[in-house]
Amino acid sequence: MARVVVDVMLKPEILDPQGEAITGACGRLGFAGINGVRQGKRFEVDVEGEPDEERLEEIRNMAGTLLANPVIEDFEVRVE
Amino acid sequence: MARVVVDVMLKPEILDPQGEAITGACGRLGFAGINGVRQGKRFEVDVEGEPDEERLEEIRNMAGTLLANPVIEDFEVRVE
Numbered sequence: 001m002a003r004v005v006v007d008v009m010l011k012p013e014i015l016d017p018q019g020e021a022i023t024g025a026c027g028r029l030g031f032a033g034i035n036g037v038r039q040g041k042r043f044e045v046d047v048e049g050e051p052d053e054e055r056l057e058e059i060r061n062m063a064g065t066l067l068a069n070p071v072i073e074d075f076e077v078r079v080e
Numbered sequence: 081m082a083r084v085v086v087d088v089m090l091k092p093e094i095l096d097p098q099g100e101a102i103t104g105a106c107g108r109l110g111f112a113g114i115n116g117v118r119q120g121k122r123f124e125v126d127v128e129g130e131p132d133e134e135r136l137e138e139i140r141n142m143a144g145t146l147l148a149n150p151v152i153e154d155f156e157v158r159v160e
Contacts, residue, residue: 001115007122008122009122009124022146022147025146029145031141033128033135033138034127034128034142035081035127035128036125037123037124038123041120041121042119042120042121042122043099043102043119043120044118044120045117046117048113048115058111066106066109066111067102
């Protein structure tokens with residue numbers, strides 16, 4: 001069994017109010033030197049068998065359908 | 081400026097209903113060979129200066145305070 005990780009982040013041009021709230025909280029709580037935070041999602045997918053290119057293409061397909069909204073989010077699939 | 085990534089995942093012993101819902105949906109939508117999915121969060125933190133060990137320790141401190149709930153979540157900090 002292999003573990004494939006799918007990282008989903010808002011596209012850079014999409015506003016991220018959660019990330020901005022965290023950035024603001026860092027300043028107020030005294031964590032200095034933090035210029036910005038963006039929040040996204042991480043999925044750990046346990047797949048059967050070897051994660052070859054064909055299998056990864058299936059996972060990319062699944063990620064674009066189920067895990068991410070490709071209109072506003074980018075995603076990246078990698079074996080871990 | 082450096083980018084530090086903080087991955088936050090539920091501890092393995094904590095139930096993840098969102099992940100289970102996704103696993104179920106994979107089956108129903110015909111994405112075969114997926115044994116399990118766990119959902120977590122990914123934060124991209126833009127920090128000033130070089131991310132040396134001292135800086136990373138500050139980020140770990142911030143992550144444990146602001147980004148993760150250490151009672152139910154594990155987190156990992158890495159430079160990307």
